[in-house]
Amino acid sequence: MSQGTTFTQHITSLGSKDANIPASLLVSVANACKLIAKQVEQGALAGIIGSAGSGNVQGETQQKLDIISNDILLEACGKDATLAGMASEEMETIFPANKNGSFLLLFDPLDGSSNIDVNVSIGTIFSILKKKTAGDLTEKDFLQAGVDQVASGYVVYGPQTTLVYTTGQGVHMFTLDHETGEFLLIKENIQISPDTKEFAINMSNMRHWDQPVKRYVDECLAGVEGTRQKDFNMRWIASMVADVHRILCRGGVFMYPWDKRDPSKPGKLRLMYEANPMSFLIEQAGGASVNGKERIMTLPAEKLHQRVSVVLGSKNEVDLIQKYHQA
Ligand SMILES: O=P(O)(O)OC[C@H]1O[C@](O)(COP(=O)(O)O)[C@@H](O)[C@@H]1O
Numbered sequence: 145m146s147q148g149t150t151f152t153q154h155i156t157s158l159g160s161k162d163a164n165i166p167a168s169l170l171v172s173v174a175n176a177c178k179l180i181a182k183q184v185e186q187g188a189l190a191g192i193i194g195s196a197g198s199g200n201v202q203g204e205t206q207q208k209l210d211i212i213s214n215d216i217l218l219e220a221c222g223k224d225a226t227l228a229g230m231a232s233e234e235m236e237t238i239f240p241a242n243k244n245g246s247f248l249l250l251f252d253p254l255d256g257s258s259n260i261d262v263n264v265s266i267g268t269i270f271s272i273l274k275k276k277t278a279g280d281l282t283e284k285d286f287l288q289a290g291v292d293q294v295a296s297g298y299v300v301y302g303p304q305t306t307l308v309y310t311t312g313q314g315v316h317m318f319t320l321d322h323e324t325g326e327f328l329l330i331k332e333n334i335q336i337s338p339d340t341k342e343f344a345i346n347m348s349n350m351r352h353w354d355q356p357v358k359r360y361v362d363e364c365l366a367g368v369e370g371t372r373q374k375d376f377n378m379r380w381i382a383s384m385v386a387d388v389h390r391i392l393c394r395g396g397v398f399m400y401p402w403d404k405r406d407p408s409k410p411g412k413l414r415l416m417y418e419a420n421p422m423s424f425l426i427e428q429a430g431g432a433s434v435n436g437k438e439r440i441m442t443l444p445a446e447k448l449h450q451r452v453s454v455v456l457g458s459k460n461e462v463d464l465i466q467k468y469h470q471a
């Protein structure tokens with residue numbers, strides 16, 4: 145399709161050929177994200193800056209915008225007749241929608257919460273599954289592996305508001321045009337270069353990492369004089385959504401590995417609404433996504449708020465890190 149095609153046209157055209165594509169639901173998600181973008185742009189003028197003074201089920205302090213974004217998504221998507229129910233980082237359990245709905249929506253309503261107050265890119269991440277069994281909706285309906293996703297994507301609220309999505313037919317990127325209020329196509333079938341000289345990791349956790357991650361980062365830092373024989377650059381935005389966006393645009397590797405701070409936690413990021421949707425996009429763009437040893441998209445889903453270690457991005461780098469974990 146040509147540049148300038150609206151997101152609604154793009155997804156409706158795909159949806160008209162395949163009933164498994166949640167076209168109307170994706171349009172609802174995009175519309176909700178336009179409303180969130182407005183709040184983000186207004187910042188302090190809209191009274192959205194600062195802590196909400198509450199905590200979520202994961203023990204994290206909620207920002208006002210975490211809650212506002214969650215409410216906007218519930219309200220805008222709950223009306224969609226094809227949606228059976230939702231789950232979110234900000235809600236302990238599931239939120240039923242329509243009895244006859246056939247899709248399930250999971251989201252991180254606001255990713256990069258620590259960046260809200262400092263005007264750095266943040267985003268919304270979403271994953272869509274099919275409801276596989278008839279009857280009342282339960283949490284179990286949501287516990288599906290990443291390979292079962294029928295769509296995923298994110299919207300990044302940065303200098304531009306950009307929507308990226310996949311339904312398993314490539315990865316496509318749209319930018320919000322404030323004149324028309326539409327997301328307009330800017331790039332179709334994005335591919336990530338298999339090699340990179342850029343890595344993203346929170347270096348302050350270095351002393352807590354496992355040996356394979358230490359080895360990989362040490363080798364990057366050794367530059368042209370080391371075994372990799374090339375200089376690497378480091379970027380860390382601390383919003384997964386913005387770090388993944390950079391990787392889709394120009395390659396790179398992103399890591400949030402398991403570390404010794406709390407050995408009982410498999411990682412910081414959440415499988416169902418952070419790692420799985422991003423893995424679907426990355427794989428569709430020719431990259432790879434693993435928890436160190438295994439492909440993230442085939443990991444069994446055991447809990448709504450399950451955590452996972454994440455290594456994703458340019459294929460050759462991810463393969464190397466995986467090899468170090470298997471050594
Ligand atoms: O504080 P750290 O270690 O830099 O963590 C940053 C990571 O945490 C996250 O902000 C977690 O997501 P939420 O903001 O949705 O909780 C990721 O986006 C980001 O990659």
Ligand SMILES: [Mg+2]
Nearest residue numbers: 252255256418
């Ligand atoms: Mg997040």
Ligand SMILES: [Mg+2]
Nearest residue numbers: 233252254255
């Ligand atoms: Mg969040």
